[in-house]
Amino acid sequence: MHDEVHRYLRERWDALANANALFTRPRLDLSAEEALAYLGLERIGLPLDLKEKRVLCLAGGGGQQSAAFALLGAEVTVLDISPVQLERDQAAAEHYGVTVGTVQGDMRDLSVFTEEFDLVWHPYSLTFVPDARVVFREVSRVMRPGGHYHVMCANPFFSGLTHDSWNGEGYTLKDPYTNGAETTYPDQEWVGIPADGQIPRPREYRQTLSHIMNGLIREGFVLTYVNEVTDEGDPEVGSWGHFMQVAPPWLEFVWRATGETPDHH
Numbered sequence: 382m383h384d385e386v387h388r389y390l391r392e393r394w395d396a397l398a399n400a401n402a403l404f405t406r407p408r409l410d411l412s413a414e415e416a417l418a419y420l421g422l423e424r425i426g427l428p429l430d431l432k433e434k435r436v437l438c439l440a441g442g443g444g445q446q447s448a449a450f451a452l453l454g455a456e457v458t459v460l461d462i463s464p465v466q467l468e469r470d471q472a473a474a475e476h477y478g479v480t481v482g483t484v485q486g487d488m489r490d491l492s493v494f495t496e497e498f499d500l501v502w503h504p505y506s507l508t509f510v511p512d513a514r515v516v517f518r519e520v521s522r523v524m525r526p527g528g529h530y531h532v533m534c535a536n537p538f539f540s541g542l543t544h545d546s547w548n549g550e551g552y553t554l555k556d557p558y559t560n561g562a563e564t565t566y567p568d569q570e571w572v573g574i575p576a577d578g579q580i581p582r583p584r585e586y587r588q589t590l591s592h593i594m595n596g597l598i599r600e601g602f603v604l605t606y607v608n609e610v611t612d613e614g615d616p617e618v619g620s621w622g623h624f625m626q627v628a629p630p631w632l633e634f635v636w637r638a639t640g641e642t643p644d645h646h
Contacts, residue, residue, distance in 0.1 A: 387462065387487050390509055393581040394463035398443070400580060403573045404504075405466060407444025407473040416449035425606045425635050427500070427529055431455040434499040437523065440488045440506040442466030444473030450502070451479035458482040458498075460491070489515045497525040505631060507534040507593075508585040511561055514596040521600035526640025530602060533633050536609065540564055540587040544624035552628050560589040569621060597636055606635035 398405040411419065422429055432454035438447045442461030447470045450457045459470045459481060467483040474481040484493055488503075489510055501520050507513050513534075520530055539554070541564035546552045556562065565582050568574050597604075610631040616622030624630070 383487075386510060389581065389584060391462045393583075394442075394461075395465045396580045397572075397574070398463055398465035398469065400574050402568075402580075404445070405443045405469060407469045407476070408448050409444075409473060409476050411449060411452055411477075413452050416452040420446065420449050420453075425531065425608070425633070427531070427635065431500070435496060435525075436500045436502060437494070437498040438470075439501050439503040439520070440509075441502060441504045442470055442483075444469035444471075446502055446504065447481045448473040448477060448479070451481050452477060455500075458484060458494075460484045460486050460488065460493075462487055489519060491519040491523050494523045496523070497528070498523055499525050499528045501528070501530045501532075503530065503532040505533045505535075507532060508540070508588055511563075511586045513588045513593055514599075517596045517600045517602075521602065521638060524638040526638055528638045529605070530597075530636045530638065531634070532636070533610070533631055534588060534593065535585060536628070536630055536632050537587050537589050537593070539628040539630055540585065541566055542624075542628060542630070543567075543569070544619060544621045547619040547624070552624060556587075558587075558589065560587060560592045562587045593634075597634075601639045601641040602636035603639055604634065605637050606633075608633040 434455050436450045436455040436457050438459040440461055442459055442463055443466050447457050447459045451474060459467060461467050464485050467485060470481050470483050486493060501524060507516060541556055542552055543566055563586055565584050568583060574580050609629040610633055611629040612622040612625035
């Protein structure tokens, strides 16, 4: 699948990796205990014993989650659109002396996989494609019945909103709540892009909550955990931390695959 969305995402993530942005920096300082804490498996109700379990890090290159899972004894495969990101996964694997498989590809097409995975770990990237249901269909096909799908995505109610939207009293919602609506905004400072970096801006598509929930239910998934990712402490009004407290920008789900035949009618 090499449409315009694919080309844009590959260009952006290659550029982010070459600029050493936050999500492209391999984790090279983990012990097995630290890897377990980093992934937060106990918090989200996932099995802690991953020895010889098949894990797919979906659109999750960069040498972070893949390294953590490999340190816990899992059989790890990473699929990512960016070959530069996948180089980071291989570098992290070599650093720890573990094996991580890497596949360059698009999360909307998992036909390269014939095996079934016990866990699909999907970091924030779902809103980079126009229709999440295409991804859900592919994920359901490569999952073992009883396996788990962990996915993070944008909170659709606040899609396109950032701390820059502070008006002195609150963060103003302006865009219609429309599924598939395209939005773009500047990268935040914490992403760590050099000021003079020529990085394509984020381009995202709103996936409404009903679109996400019903799309996964339709594929035979059962929800086991949900979390609105927010911030703690007492951040300055109008800062990113304050924005997260008022309008949590991300959602985190865990779904269990039932193995039931999807109904696509």
